[in-house]
Amino acid sequence: MDANNIVTLETVQKAASTLSGNVVITPVQTCNTLDLLSGRRLYFKCENFQKSGSFKFRGAFNAVSRLVSLNGATPHQLQVVASSTGNYGCGLAMAAQLHGVTAHVVMPTNSPVCKKRTLLSYGASLTQCEPAAQDIAQTMKQVQDATGAVFLSGSEHPDVIAGHGTMGLEILQQVPNFDAIVVPVGTGAMLSGVSVVIKSLCPEIRVYGAEPEVANDAARSLSSGERCTFPRFPQSIADGLNGNIGVVPWTYIRGNADDIFTVSEDEIKNAMRLVWERMKIVVEPSAVVGVAAVLSDSFKARAGECKNVAVILSGGNMDLDKMPEYLQM
């Protein structure tokens, strides 16, 4: 079986069967208050309930699984490595552990403590570095040279992107009728995978990204037509979205995303409060960037005609002690 080079509806459907029985088919929840505030019907895909606490597990599991089948070698001889602001590291650690594979994760020092703890609890090894693209690349190389681990990029690998795309398949089955879907964007792997599915099966459904204003590399890329990046990572409280839009994801986003909405730090905090208080679910700041987008004036202006909107709540891994800080506007 060859590694997939690109992401297509077929590769996502294959990923779905690989993931079947191994991932949680997360529920879609609704909330009257948020419907009232946004002026439309919202359908929240709750990936905070996913294994390892975020949707990242999907892509990680698909990629590790295919690597193990491809490789032929016994799993315990296999090592994998990746860099992550947190959740992909946790997802990879858990996916690797389930396959009997050793995982190494390179993570910026300012990642949440709970994400570091979680990945260690799944038996992965953690190497920390400065939150800058160059430091990460350098540290990754060091780990690879030392261990011979296979690099499974959380943003570029087609098997990871295909794994994330399975959310698109599920949402199409779970939500009978929707006009648009809003997805938080960090490196863009989730938006890529989900957009491939939606545009293949229901091209009339709008696919929107949502990003912090201070980390608006994807929005700038989409509006300029060229991939834009930050040399040093921004510091949004949406810590999972501070990474740059990836090279491979950009090719899919450029072709499939209808628009990307940016939101302020205060809008993210307001969305956090609303989801915690009204929906009673634990979500991390990155996870509610889509909610913030749907509540924003720019969404009302540019996507106002979308009456039934699916929103992915991407994860719930956060340091609970930080809650007061995340609510302080």
Add this chain to the structure above:
Amino acid sequence: MNTNAEVTLQTIEEAARTLAGHAIRTPVETCETLDLLAGRKLFFKCENFQKSGAFKFRGAFNAVSRLVRSNEPTQRELHVVGDSSGNYACGLALAARLCGVSAHVVMPNNAPECKKQIVLSYGATLIQRERRQDFPQTIKQVQEMTGAVYISGSQNPDVISGQGTMGLELLQQVPDLDAVIMPVGGGGMLAGVSMAIKSICPDVRVYGAEPEVANQATLSLQNGERFVYSYVPRSIADGVVAGIGPVTWTYIRDNVDDIFTVTEDEIKNAMRLVSERMKLVVEPSGVVGVAAALSDSFRARAVGFKNVAVILSGGNVDLQKLPELLLM
């Protein structure tokens, strides 16, 4: 239709019909990590997802709804009044609004801010008092001014029947149930749910759970006589510090198998586990049952129990207080 004088399986089934389409039939969730810690399969009834953020809505809606129906011939403007540490106030306020009735709630000054805000957001009149001893007089004053009907948050049979609907749902949602654990304060939930479960499946054990510092129900069961402290105990589980009432005591005495007590640290540990592992927003009172399910005393009793349901009673917590509530 009059207010029921007592609580039976029939009144609970009637309540279920009244609540259908109004209260949420909350999901039952599971968590592998908590199963490992407990040594058995746990089934969490998520009443944090209930309307107004806690199970109290069920009893409040049933009672207000029945009151409106019995009032129909006269058509006079209805007012209801209740006293509450928080969640019943929220439930009553919402139930009243949905039924087109005016609500007045009496709450202690130190009730969580979020609960006061919820009450106000539903359009109820909020009266705060420093001491619970002043509640009866305050209620009387409201009644004199408005003609409001007093609906006790835990002792009113229609309220207890409403809470009992959780028992019916659990029996439908969880196959092969060995036991159910739930927090106990005034005892409305424990009375209603125990009546439902023992009427249908008397083999299923029914347990209450309370903070050690507020162990009135435990002492009552031990002594065979209702016991309440002369003061209001202080626990982070602010919703369950009240003692059980005279009405709920009779049902608890006859139907409940045992009550387990837990320390403040055990409650905080349960808060952390449910928040971090299940990604659910719950309040300290809401996880007292979880703390009990993980406790040594429960493990000693639960030998052979494979499937235990735990009611997560609510999720109305001051998010600002979260670090304090998790600090052990």
